[in-house]
Amino acid sequence: MTRRSFVARSAQLPFVWASLSGCSSGDGKDGKGRVAHRCPSWPVSSPSPDTPLWPVPFPGYGAPLSLSGPWMAGGGSDQKIWLRDARTGRLVWDKEAKHATTQADGAEHQDNPRVLAAKGRVLAGGGDGYLADQAVALCAADRKVMWRRDIPGGQSMEIAVSGDVVAIIARHDVFGLSLRTGQVLWRLVVSQAAGLVAHGRMFFFTCRDVESPFGAMAVDRETGDVVSDERVADSNYVDIKVADGLAHLLATRVVEQTQDDGSRVPATGLGEMRAIDTGTGEVAWNRSMPLSGDWLIGGGGVFVQTDDRLFALLRETGETAWSMRIPSHANVQLAFHEGSLFASRPGFADEEGFLLALDPATGRERWRLDDSEFATVIPGPPGMLLANPEGGTVSALDTTAGEIIWSSRLKGPVQAVTDELVYCHDGEEISVYDVTSGDPYYGQG
Numbered sequence: 001m002t003r004r005s006f007v008a009r010s011a012q013l014p015f016v017w018a019s020l021s022g023c024s025s026g027d028g029k030d031g032k033g034r035v036a037h038r039c040p041s042w043p044v045s046s047p048s049p050d051t052p053l054w055p056v057p058f059p060g061y062g063a064p065l066s067l068s069g070p071w072m073a074g075g076g077s078d079q080k081i082w083l084r085d086a087r088t089g090r091l092v093w094d095k096e097a098k099h100a101t102t103q104a105d106g107a108e109h110q111d112n113p114r115v116l117a118a119k120g121r122v123l124a125g126g127g128d129g130y131l132a133d134q135a136v137a138l139c140a141a142d143r144k145v146m147w148r149r150d151i152p153g154g155q156s157m158e159i160a161v162s163g164d165v166v167a168i169i170a171r172h173d174v175f176g177l178s179l180r181t182g183q184v185l186w187r188l189v190v191s192q193a194a195g196l197v198a199h200g201r202m203f204f205f206t207c208r209d210v211e212s213p214f215g216a217m218a219v220d221r222e223t224g225d226v227v228s229d230e231r232v233a234d235s236n237y238v239d240i241k242v243a244d245g246l247a248h249l250l251a252t253r254v255v256e257q258t259q260d261d262g263s264r265v266p267a268t269g270l271g272e273m274r275a276i277d278t279g280t281g282e283v284a285w286n287r288s289m290p291l292s293g294d295w296l297i298g299g300g301g302v303f304v305q306t307d308d309r310l311f312a313l314l315r316e317t318g319e320t321a322w323s324m325r326i327p328s329h330a331n332v333q334l335a336f337h338e339g340s341l342f343a344s345r346p347g348f349a350d351e352e353g354f355l356l357a358l359d360p361a362t363g364r365e366r367w368r369l370d371d372s373e374f375a376t377v378i379p380g381p382p383g384m385l386l387a388n389p390e391g392g393t394v395s396a397l398d399t400t401a402g403e404i405i406w407s408s409r410l411k412g413p414v415q416a417v418t419d420e421l422v423y424c425h426d427g428e429e430i431s432v433y434d435v436t437s438g439d440p441y442y443g444q445g
Contacts, residue, residue, distance in 0.1 A: 039139035041120030053089040054432040061427040066117040073117035093143040118161045126157025147182030162198035165221040186224025199242040206238045214238040228281030247276040285318035298336030299360035322363035337379040346375035381419040389414035408438030
């Protein structure tokens, strides 16, 4: 069964492993003459059919979870990285870490490491509480350390995998490491980098250097060569989304406007949308717009808000496919699921909230809920949206008519959702719910 998931982002906890074996993956010996660890990839046994164990302890706010097929990996403020059966919560293994001897800023922090489960490995690293800037690869089958690598300035990391390369964003650097050995293949120095995305043979990320404005870069995953470097003058924010051979860059600008009383207030200026060919690095199109609010890519279109209008741009050319006035100047939240575009906004002051379901090709309204309190919606399994996933009462909505399938008070914000289960985390434990009913997922074999 196909699984859909999203991984929560968080502040990270740096760590030093307590039991480093010096192993690495591959055949023969490593660079110091030690026998290399031959990782058999994922655990040999299939996920347990036993009774679910949920909820399970998982301390640390904003704790990241990573789903890979039937497995879930995570790392909490208890200094443990673990792998679990994603259906039952059964612990496959955990690996204990310890604090570095030197703490940053002389303060105790309880942030969590960034964790990514991919290709039979659990990759972990980063943190902003201690000066133990490392990245580590664990064999998912037996938790042995395959490699570890010092990452200077890597208290707050982002990790992505493409092919046999691991890209890591540290504070001022972007590293490319061998997934098999942890060897540094390349390194780029930038002042700021974020938003790491793997696509095809390239890694994309937003960036800013001391003497240049915000922008986005694309680098070859094997060599680290810069394929494209697009900067937007006077921009204050840049975001990037990549799909189907095009990288779309959104850049906003804030200007000051003078009021009647002579005061000056910030206002949205002309931003820019750029589409970059991921194969050549060339700009496919460029368009200036007063951008504000959420944006996304889906169904052949790029959907953006400009003050009180929602625009659909043709993804290949940037031309307007349609636009519509939205019921408020306030920012809307956008989602795309099963061929429909959803725009939502909660009620505020004397303005009613709304949730709209639109035909992405024409902008035609398929259904709407007025006076809606569904501030945010995210895709669920086929035929379902989850509304208000930030915590509290979460509702499941039918995508064809907007009718409520169930409403349930979930314990903590939604961290991941699959075709069967909803995973929530409240800072102390992971709770799991049946996506078809919203009921706690306990005792189901």
